[in-house]
Amino acid sequence: MQNRIEVGILGATGMVGQHFIRFLQGHPWFDLKWLGASDRNTGKKYRDAMTWHLAGGTPDTVADLTVQESKPGNAPKLVFSAMDAGVATEIERAFAEAGHVVVSNSRNHRMEQDVPLLVPEINPDHLRLVPCQRKARGWKGQIVTNPNCSTVVLTMGLAPFKPFGIARIVATTMQAISGAGYPGVASMDILGNVIPFIGGEEAKMEQETQKILGEFRGDRIEPLPARMSAHCNRVPVVDGHTVCVSVEFSAKPSLADLRHAIDAFTAVPQQRRLPSAPLRPVIYLEEANRPQPRKDADRERGMTASIGRLRECPVLDYKFVALGHNTVRGAAGAAVLNAELMHSEGMLDR
Numbered sequence: 001m002q003n004r005i006e007v008g009i010l011g012a013t014g015m016v017g018q019h020f021i022r023f024l025q026g027h028p029w030f031d032l033k034w035l036g037a038s039d040r041n042t043g044k045k046y047r048d049a050m051t052w053h054l055a056g057g058t059p060d061t062v063a064d065l066t067v068q069e070s071k072p073g074n075a076p077k078l079v080f081s082a083m084d085a086g087v088a089t090e091i092e093r094a095f096a097e098a099g100h101v102v103v104s105n106s107r108n109h110r111m112e113q114d115v116p117l118l119v120p121e122i123n124p125d126h127l128r129l130v131p132c133q134r135k136a137r138g139w140k141g142q143i144v145t146n147p148n149c150s151t152v153v154l155t156m157g158l159a160p161f162k163p164f165g166i167a168r169i170v171a172t173t174m175q176a177i178s179g180a181g182y183p184g185v186a187s188m189d190i191l192g193n194v195i196p197f198i199g200g201e202e203a204k205m206e207q208e209t210q211k212i213l214g215e216f217r218g219d220r221i222e223p224l225p226a227r228m229s230a231h232c233n234r235v236p237v238v239d240g241h242t243v244c245v246s247v248e249f250s251a252k253p254s255l256a257d258l259r260h261a262i263d264a265f266t267a268v269p270q271q272r273r274l275p276s277a278p279l280r281p282v283i284y285l286e287e288a289n290r291p292q293p294r295k296d297a298d299r300e301r302g303m304t305a306s307i308g309r310l311r312e313c314p315v316l317d318y319k320f321v322a323l324g325h326n327t328v329r330g331a332a333g334a335a336v337l338n339a340e341l342m343h344s345e346g347m348l349d350r
């Protein structure tokens with residue numbers, strides 16, 4: 001693409017901000033030109049404003065950019081948000097009001113009735129909420145969000161099964177420490193240990209899953225009418241959230257039906273060949289001991305969800321294991337794919 005679209009990042013100095021910077025390197029459509037952070041860092045060179053935590057060092061393309069105040073005005077129209085949740089509500093709204101397209105990774109607006117909570121392979125039609133949002137709020141811009149990092153893994157794993165009528169879900173996570181940001185959980189707490197609590201995570205997973213798998217009804221999303229229970233655990237894994245899932249259907253399909261549904265699953269991002277879309281959004285691994293975070297989280301640049309161990313469940317109908325990269329498919333990669341979907345709909349031009 002000759003004329004790439006200039007983009008910015010709010011919260012560029014944080015852990016997720018750094019993942020955005022890395023993921024956007026060499027992007028064929030988006031050209032990262034603007035970095036925002038708190039007043040503490042405004043005016044500094046990016047290299048002096050943060051400590052780079054990811055492999056490979058600070059990319060040269062951003063090291064000398066000057067960190068900007070997080071106020072609308074001189075930022076590009078499209079901004080990705082990786083801001084601290086304590087400040088994201090007001091700042092994202094101010095940007096949307098001023099005409100920016102805010103593609104946010106923060107939790108703040110996800111469950112608002114007129115805000116799309118997108119997984120492009122599952123609910124691209126939820127973008128139809130945007131005109132309602134702009135009308136109701138009088139905004140020239142818009143806010144679109146991606147789910148929590150464990151929710152995206154679960155919903156990608158369930159997506160091929162949606163046509164069979166999902167009635168009940170029990171999901172137990174084993175979540176990587178990178179999902180807690182930096183410095184995250186103290187090493188004394190997590191090494192050789194499991195922490196069976198992640199504040200707010202279970203409620204987020206339950207509500208977000210129902211919204212993502214729900215139906216667009218003109219001006220709102222009707223949640224999936226499935227009962228859902230989540231157990232969320234932090235485990236000593238660096239990258240990759242694993243989710244053990246039991247699922248019940250309104251009419252029980254055969255195991256062969258479900259396997260065929262996984263193998264045949266493809267969606268709008270693949271059909272449109274969006275630059276960050278994996279060739280196969282969901283892949284089934286035949287080995288009895290897969291998926292594993294160390295071996296499978298990075299598949300297709302971290303954008304594919306891996307499923308394995310699909311079998312009968314003696315309590316609900318079937319059970320399986322799903323795995324995805326929490327900071328890529330669960331954060332920066334998810335938001336970039338959302339923006340690519342919006343661009344493919346012409347929504348970045350209007």
Ligand SMILES: NC(=O)c1ccc[n+]([C@@H]2O[C@H](COP(=O)([O-])OP(=O)(O)OC[C@H]3O[C@@H](n4cnc5c(N)ncnc54)[C@H](OP(=O)(O)O)[C@@H]3O)[C@@H](O)[C@H]2O)c1
Pocket residue numbers: 010011012013014015016017036037038039040041070082083084085087088091105106107148149178179180181182326327330331
């Ligand atoms: N960590 C993950 O894997 C993960 C996964 C999914 C979602 N999330 C969500 O993503 C967001 C960022 O998480 P994180 O782990 O990257 O957090 P983080 O490392 O603490 O970074 C927070 C960012 O917000 C900026 N910020 C703080 N106060 C600000 C203010 N008053 N005005 C403007 N910017 C401000 C910080 O800038 P300064 O450096 O200048 O303070 C920094 O760039 C959070 O909402 C989190 O819930 C995180």
